[in-house]
Amino acid sequence: MILDHNVMTVVTLNLGMYQFTESPSDYLALTLVRIVILPLLIVWYFDITSMKAYQKWIWLPVGIAVLIGVEYLSDVLGVFEHTRWNLWWSVIEWFAVFVVLNYAWLWYRKMLRKERG
Amino acid sequence: MLPLPLRFDGNEWFIILCTVFGFLCVSLLPKRYPRAVSTLVVLFVVSVAIVLDHSIMTPPLDMYDINDYKKYELMDVVTYFMYSPFALLSVYLYDKFHPKGFALVGYIIGWSALAEFFEWLATLFHVYTYTTWKLPYSFSVYLVATTLQMVFFRYTMKYYDRHNLKPETSPQ
Numbered sequence: 581m582i583l584d585h586n587v588m589t590v591v592t593l594n595l596g597m598y599q600f601t602e603s604p605s606d607y608l609a610l611t612l613v614r615i616v617i618l619p620l621l622i623v624w625y626f627d628i629t630s631m632k633a634y635q636k637w638i639w640l641p642v643g644i645a646v647l648i649g650v651e652y653l654s655d656v657l658g659v660f661e662h663t664r665w666n667l668w669w670s671v672i673e674w675f676a677v678f679v680v681l682n683y684a685w686l687w688y689r690k691m692l693r694k695e696r697g
Numbered sequence: 698m699l700p701l702p703l704r705f706d707g708n709e710w711f712i713i714l715c716t717v718f719g720f721l722c723v724s725l726l727p728k729r730y731p732r733a734v735s736t737l738v739v740l741f742v743v744s745v746a747i748v749l750d751h752s753i754m755t756p757p758l759d760m761y762d763i764n765d766y767k768k769y770e771l772m773d774v775v776t777y778f779m780y781s782p783f784a785l786l787s788v789y790l791y792d793k794f795h796p797k798g799f800a801l802v803g804y805i806i807g808w809s810a811l812a813e814f815f816e817w818l819a820t821l822f823h824v825y826t827y828t829t830w831k832l833p834y835s836f837s838v839y840l841v842a843t844t845l846q847m848v849f850f851r852y853t854m855k856y857y858d859r860h861n862l863k864p865e866t867s868p869q
Binding site: 581582585586588589590592593594595600601602604607611614615688691692695 | 698699700731732733736740743744747748751752755756757758767768769774
């Protein structure tokens, strides 16, 4: 959630590559997509692929495709608009988010195991 | 991508000094709960702050600005860690004294009032510049955020205990 919000704000405010909607109901939908749907999908992905390490990498293209699907569906439904955006940047964005999350998760698990003794 | 401060003045010093001093104070406290839990508390507070700020300070709402620019800047990232020591201290004291009933209500109102006072100080140093937002609105946000934070802390600690994760209770 932290990563996604930061990326979206930088891309919208600083780079002008996204345009947020002016309609209050669509903006509420955007907020729900950012706070609920995308983080839940990411957590679900980590949950179902956490049994074996290689599963995370094998299913990664599917996970990224789903997230990009939600992103572009939001665009089609008018929740926000990609103004100067390229599909490949979404691939890079979600891949980078996944890598950071994966290593943050591994670091946290290591810390938890260390504390358990 | 993330601009540096326009001028390194009051707001930047306020954020840096508060964050460093806050974390220093918290690190000097005797250990009460695992680092895994305090990490989650910090992440929770930063998440709540980012979600709220990015929802209402960006267009179309654009209710206030943080620091020097209307854009998202580097010091904004540090600003999100400024409240973390308060959160850690509030759950620390909650864990120590276990306030219940009216005492818990008073505890939450007290911490919300302190956060409100701290935000007022931050506005004096131009960390926040309001456009349509007003300082009293923040109090209701702090009431909800502090309550959520206590609920989150209680849930995390219960989860930790239930799964026998506490160092002192885990089997050797």
